[in-house]
Amino acid sequence: MKLTGKVAAITGAARGIGKACAKRFLDDGVKVVISDVDADGLAATAAELARPDALRTVVGNVAKRADVDLLVATAVKEFGRLDIMVNNAGVARNQDILEISEQDFDEIIAINLKGAFFGVQAAAKQMIAQGGGGVIINMSSVNALLAIPTLATYAISKGGMKQLTSVAAVALAPHNIRVVAVGPGTILTDMVASAIYTSEDARKTVLSRTPAGRGGEPGEVASVVAFLASDDASYITGQTIYPDGGRLILNYTVPVKEK
Numbered sequence: 001m002k003l004t005g006k007v008a009a010i011t012g013a014a015r016g017i018g019k020a021c022a023k024r025f026l027d028d029g030v031k032v033v034i035s036d037v038d039a040d041g042l043a044a045t046a047a048e049l050a051r052p053d054a055l056r057t058v059v060g061n062v063a064k065r066a067d068v069d070l071l072v073a074t075a076v077k078e079f080g081r082l083d084i085m086v087n088n089a090g091v092a093r094n095q096d097i098l099e100i101s102e103q104d105f106d107e108i109i110a111i112n113l114k115g116a117f118f119g120v121q122a123a124a125k126q127m128i129a130q131g132g133g134g135v136i137i138n139m140s141s142v143n144a145l146l147a148i149p150t151l152a153t154y155a156i157s158k159g160g161m162k163q164l165t166s167v168a169a170v171a172l173a174p175h176n177i178r179v180v181a182v183g184p185g186t187i188l189t190d191m192v193a194s195a196i197y198t199s200e201d202a203r204k205t206v207l208s209r210t211p212a213g214r215g216g217e218p219g220e221v222a223s224v225v226a227f228l229a230s231d232d233a234s235y236i237t238g239q240t241i242y243p244d245g246g247r248l249i250l251n252y253t254v255p256v257k258e259k
């Protein structure tokens with residue numbers, strides 16, 4: 001009820017955390033525009049959520065400024081304004097650091113960091129023009145702080161995301177725009193399946209570092225996003241909140257208990 005009537009835009013929302021955020025916002029009375037480079041996946045998500053009264057889709061690549069601008073413009077055209085921007089689109093590749101090519105590096109940074117920067121800019125310009133402030137939420141990761149060498153490009157991009165969130169929060173505070181980030185631990189998404197849970201041993205290693213003893217669900221991250229988007233979080237800006245099952249507080253491994 002606290003978000004009823006708001007308008008949100010979410011990138012990378014064909015599946016996973018972005019999709020969960022769209023569902024949560026719709027359930028909370030928010031009008032939502034979702035985007036993704038995967039046109040078929042985006043259409044499938046829209047059909048599954050089944051909210052033609054409150055949901056629109058835009059196919060686009062966040063690495064292209066024009067596509068991010070189109071997402072924001074669609075929110076304004078369809079629903080009159082933009083109150084919440086979730087820069088969620090991201091990719092990860094499991095690679096030996098010595099084998100990362102220039103193309104690999106550029107592609108990850110373009111999607112994960114440059115795309116979020118474009119999202120901050122486009123959303124902020126609209127929020128300033130319409131007045132009344134707003135909230136920009138960047139999807140970071142525990143890898144902004146942790147050093148996992150096989151996820152080097154992903155970790156580097158999320159380290160940059162931490163500073164993007166900080167500097168944008170300071171720059172946009174005079175306009176009543178809050179900029180925050182969410183840094184999930186291991187969440188059970190397609191990206192985790194392809195880049196992190198690459199084997200049973202890899203899965204057990206991750207769980208040995210997670211006090212909660214399990215991977216998180218996308219909806220658990222969406223709950224944090226919904227809180228940060230609401231006035232309940234009105235005094236939080238420039239911070240990254242980490243729903244990680246205790247990952248960051250652990251300085252030793254714990255036994256894995258199979259259920």
